[in-house]
Amino acid sequence: MVEFAERSFGKLEIMEKILTNIANPSIAIVGAGPGGLVAARVLQLGGVDVTVYDADASLESRDQGGTLDLHADSGQIAVEDAQLAEEFAALARPEGQAHRLLDPQGAVLMEQTPALDETAAPEIDRAQLRRMLAESLIPNTIRWGRRLASVNDATLTFEDGRVETADLVIGADGAWSRVRAVLTDAVPIYTGVTFVEALFTNVTESHPDIAALVGDGHMWANGDGKTLVLQRNSGDVVRGYISFRVELDWLAEAGLGAADGRGGVLDSNGTSATHTERVRAVLRDRFAEFSPELLRVIDDTEGTLPSRPIFALPTPTTWAHRPGITLVGDAAHVMSPFGGNGVNLALLDGAEIARSIVNAVRTGTAIGDVVREYEERMVSRGATLGKAANDAIAEHYAIGGPDLDSIPNFDEAADQWRANAAEYRASRN
Secondary structure (H helix, E strand, C coil), rough: CHHHHHHHHHHHHHHHCCCCCCCCEEEECCCCHHHHHHHHHHHCCCCCCEEEECCCCCCCCCCCCCEECCCCCCHHHHHHHHHHHHHHHHEEEEHHEEEEEEECCCCCEEEECCCCCCCCEEEEEHHHHHHHHHHHCCCCEEECCCEEEEEEEEEEEEEECEEEEECCCCCCCCCCCCCCCHHCCCCEEEEEEEEEEEECHHHHHHHHHHHHCCCCCCCEEEECCCCEEECCCCCCCEEEEEEEEECCCCCHHHHCEEEEECEEEECCCCCCEEHHHHHHHHHHHHCCCCCCHHHHHHHCCCCCCCEEEEECCCCCCCCCCCCCECCCCCHHHCCCCCCCCHHHHHHHHHHHHHHHHHHHHHHHCCCCHHHHHHHHHHHHHHHHHHHHHHHHHHHHCCCCCCCCCHHHCCCHHHHHHHHHHHHHHHHCC
16 A cells, blocks of 8 residues: 555655544654754653653763853743753853953953843753753663664664664754755855854863953954954853954965865875964964963963864755644854854744644644644744844954944844843734
């Protein structure tokens, strides 16, 4: 009977029919980042079976990076849908919303210090957010150490040879998503800007000058196509970003190894190579016009100065709806970090697709229909914010530096996030 159906309708039509009336669908999420984890949490709250697969060996196997601001109109809505608002509030840092903008000599050009009861976009460490979401799931929901090799319809093949099936696969596997590759040939494109990471621990005692520069929140020092950034994290940690417009293969061009195609270098054995002191010297030369006080960001870092080129997908990135497969977060619309919308959209995407599935199961609605509707909303939303973010990074690192009048006022942005949140909830209800 199935063989006849395949000849008559084709595999995609069969998948669409299978997804029409499933009383208890199985969902596979590829990627245990914020978007994938919040989707799993909302699905489990709704009684839907879900398994998360991630290439990491464990929750602690790699550094999760710096701090995030969760916006009232996106990330915080997702946290509420996951019923984790109290847990988030206990970890969040409203004081981290403070901003300081300096010129290359350290003169303050702009300073914004929101009230301590301001909750429009409080900060939380990436690692804290991921742990909060992961620990909210039923034990063994996440299968660690499962690196995806390929997807065929709703069948997942992993690099260790294991094969899993599901009624719906949600690709939450980031900028270089293997799930996205099934839906579209689109790939992220280098924006022309690279961030180099710096790290300062025990900052109050060991790096008092860095602590004074960053204050409680964020500091930017803008030059001509280059910016030094500091971000206060929890645990007396500050992370820094030495960012500038540069060729993707700048490390290779500096003679530090063979280009790996993604902003790093390889040694003679083809292994990823690091040359911290030589990279420091290159950066010191590029930022020579900055004051000695600001150059401490380069001179005093405890980190290995890893290069993080910023990639972004074209806007919009679209695809033909394919039954049994969809995307959330960076897998669908990776963008520049300007505006801080990446993780916020990932969270909102994850919560939204999960709510749609739960509602479909409860009402007997075709899951394929709600996935298609979700994709239309998500793609449009991601394209709008992605274009703004990608335009902003181009402007910020343009020759001559950014126009100060174009830098958003925090109070105005906060009011807009709250208004957007009210509108979103009203439309949903």
